[in-house]
Amino acid sequence: MPAAARHSSAAKASSSPAASRSGVSRPAIWRVMEIHKIIRTGRHPNCTTLAREIEVTPKTIQRDITFMRDQLDLPLEYHPVKHGYYNTRPVTEFPILHLSRTDLVALFLARRALEPLRGTRLERMLSDSFSKIAEACPGEVSIQWHELDDAFSVKAAGVLAADVTLFGDLLDSIRATREVSFDYHKLTGSQPETRTVQPYHVGQIEHGWYLIAHDPARQAMRTFALQRISRLEMLKSKFTRNPAFNAHDHLGGGFGVWSYAEGAARSxxxxxxxxxxxxxxxxxxxxxxxxxxxxxxxxxxxxxxxxxxxxxxxxxxxxxxxxxxxxxxxxxxxxxxxxxxxxxxxx
The missing domain is CATH 3.30.70 (Alpha-Beta Plaits)
Known part of the structure; x- marks a missing residue:
């Protein structure tokens, strides 16, 4: 079934009066993506816990689960012992949005600009609008929306001019789980040095854009300022992303850009x-x-x-x-x- 038809079916399947518990409607495609993201964590959520997290009724969640299983052919099953849903096999394909890279970056940055409004009615209203715009966007590049949420974030207000080409190339490497090589000029260094890393996340932190990547040579996560990266090259070598990585947790222990290796930091x-x-x-x-x-x-x-x-x-x-x-x-x-x-x- 074409993606547009699936989205239409999803909307019909869940456009009943079942409003969210908070009084704010949730678009069907947004709910489906959230359910998929939560189930991928391996927590075995059930309809009640999903309804609580997504702020809709359990009956709405049950309809969404049925739609995901029957119409999208997702391998969802209910675990009788753990009392929750799980995927019986790894899921590599999912309903996608079709956007050109230019549209993608513009739409995503606009959506992430809502971070200071998180939790407000205005944020929910505008987020819903962005989801509807994204569903209608044709283009030449396919991207899974949840992958963008995993790859990019905004931690603080303020924008530092960044190389748009560099930004786009890093986006592609994160999505493709491909290693990158670049020259990096450390604040304390006199000359740039070549680094080969596995890119995980790009975030706006303390008024600047930073890449969070795993450095195999140092066996640790490292943070790189985009404005000090030059001669970026996406390599053919792929890497397996650590599913336990969470950008919020990675940066949460520090007070800004600094992060600390697990077990190496004191409280x-x-x-x-x-x-x-x-x-x-x-x-x-x-x-x-x-x-x-x-x-x-x-x-x-x-x-x-x-x-x-x-x-x-x-x-x-x-x-x-x-x-x-x-x-x-x-x-x-x-x-x-x-x-x-x-x-x-x-x-």
């Missing part, structure tokens, strides 16, 4: 006291997933910021940016780092 419970304008600005934003903020004065002019981090490199710079309005309460290692930087500045 640091950071506590900083802010006053005046700094207290108000810090309290207005989500700086880290683990953060908690306690108001010490009712007017918000004195707060304590706490977070659990895997490293102290970037939090040190952040503290210094607030000058005398920030005071480190702990840990002792962070106090020492800040004191050394301030002493060096005085000298």
């Amino acid at each position: 640091h419970d950071v506590c900083i006291r802010f006053e005046g304008y700094a207290a108000r600005v810090v309290a207005e934003r989500q700086w880290h997933p683990s953060q908690t903020i306690e108001k010490l004065k009712a007017d918000g002019s004195l707060i304590e910021f706490q977070a659990t981090l895997s490293g102290l490199e970037e939090i040190t710079r952040w503290i210094l940016s607030w000058g005398s309005k920030a005071r480190v309460l702990g840990p002792q290692e962070l106090k020492r780092r800040v004191q050394q930087e301030v002493a060096g500045m005085v000298e």
Whole structure:
């Protein structure tokens, strides 16, 4: 069955009054993609757990599962012991969107620009609109939408000019799981050095675009600034992507671009006291997933910021940016780092 016909059937199969529990409708193709993505994790979800995650009724999920199994020929079965759905064989094909690469990059970047609105009604409304646009886009390149969500993200606002050709080539290499070779100029290096890596993810972090890739020579994940990459070449050698990799988790332990190899990082419970304008600005934003903020004065002019981090490199710079309005309460290692930087500045 053609993709367009499948999408039409999916819409008919789930266009009943079954509204989501949150009062916001979910397009059929969006639900099907989400169900497929969740089942691929191997968690064996059932209709109740899927309905809770996707915010629709279990009856809607059951119709979607039936559609996926009967119309899309997906190998979905219910596990009688684990009480949830799973794929009886690996799934390499799935309903796809047809977009030119130019359309793809433009549409995806526009969609990801909604990240600051995540969780709001406006974000859900606009996301639904983007899904409908994507379904109607003809073009010359086929791409699975869920692959884009795995490959790209936006962590913070702000755009740094990037080479569009480089961006597109990295997109192709991530989708094709092909190794890439490039020259990379480290901040501390005097000359570029050649690197061969396995690209996993491109994200906008702290106002710049970065590639997260596995470096076989170093047996670790590494982060590369796109503006310092040159002479990129997609190699013929393919690699097997680690299914356990998650970009959010990879970056979650750090305070920005820095990430830490699993098992190599220590946990640091950071506590900083802010006053005046700094207290108000810090309290207005989500700086880290683990953060908690306690108001010490009712007017918000004195707060304590706490977070659990895997490293102290970037939090040190952040503290210094607030000058005398920030005071480190702990840990002792962070106090020492800040004191050394301030002493060096005085000298």
